[in-house]
Amino acid sequence: MDIRYAISKGGNTMLEIQEILNDLCENNYATFANEYAEPDYDNPKTGILFCDWNDVAPEIQKTLEEAGYILEWYDEWVTCYECGRAIRTIPDSYSWLKSWAVVDCSFYCKDCILEDYGEEYIDEKMGRVDGAVMPWVDLSVYGFTLATDEYYGFNGGIHPQTMIETRIEMLQDKEWIFQIDWVAQFDVGYSLWIRPKEEEMI
Numbered sequence: 001m002d003i004r005y006a007i008s009k010g011g012n013t014m015l016e017i018q019e020i021l022n023d024l025c026e027n028n029y030a031t032f033a034n035e036y037a038e039p040d041y042d043n044p045k046t047g048i049l050f051c052d053w054n055d056v057a058p059e060i061q062k063t064l065e066e067a068g069y070i071l072e073w074y075d076e077w078v079t080c081y082e083c084g085r086a087i088r089t090i091p092d093s094y095s096w097l098k099s100w101a102v103v104d105c106s107f108y109c110k111d112c113i114l115e116d117y118g119e120e121y122i123d124e125k126m127g128r129v130d131g132a133v134m135p136w137v138d139l140s141v142y143g144f145t146l147a148t149d150e151y152y153g154f155n156g157g158i159h160p161q162t163m164i165e166t167r168i169e170m171l172q173d174k175e176w177i178f179q180i181d182w183v184a185q186f187d188v189g190y191s192l193w194i195r196p197k198e199e200e201m202i
């Protein structure tokens, strides 16, 4: 979201903040979001600012934080193309999973994907060993049933490619898709979902 929105939102009675935001916008390419779409984040009083904070004086950062802004790094976040809320793109733990996806070259948060772009998201990941939907999609809503779940990684398990190769016959008349169930430091849990091919669906 354009930072000018942040200025119009909070700037009327706060001239100093307004000047700081103007400067950040013009010289530091800062951007703004009202809220987080990322799970487990508390929304700020005023807004979220994204910037390269290495280039911003500590006293300026303190002033912004005191005014209720949360400061985030510009290269760890994007904003949802539809709702404008903030989505984290860089993991912050070993178990972190994306709460967003790119559809038609734009970033969308999971809520907007589930609301408007579920089919497109699934289509893009279908029949791929190098792609999978995230666990926040209920694939049964789209006619899939769970075939099996597994894991793969440092501690063993089955590689998804092997999973497909050993089920060629069973998958012949099916559409199939992988879903990520969990991630850990050395392993990933996944499941294989199937549904009848479209021409065979009623």
Ligand SMILES: [Zn+2]
Pocket: 037, 080, 081, 082, 083, 084, 085, 108, 109, 110, 111, 112, 113
């Ligand atoms: Zn959204």
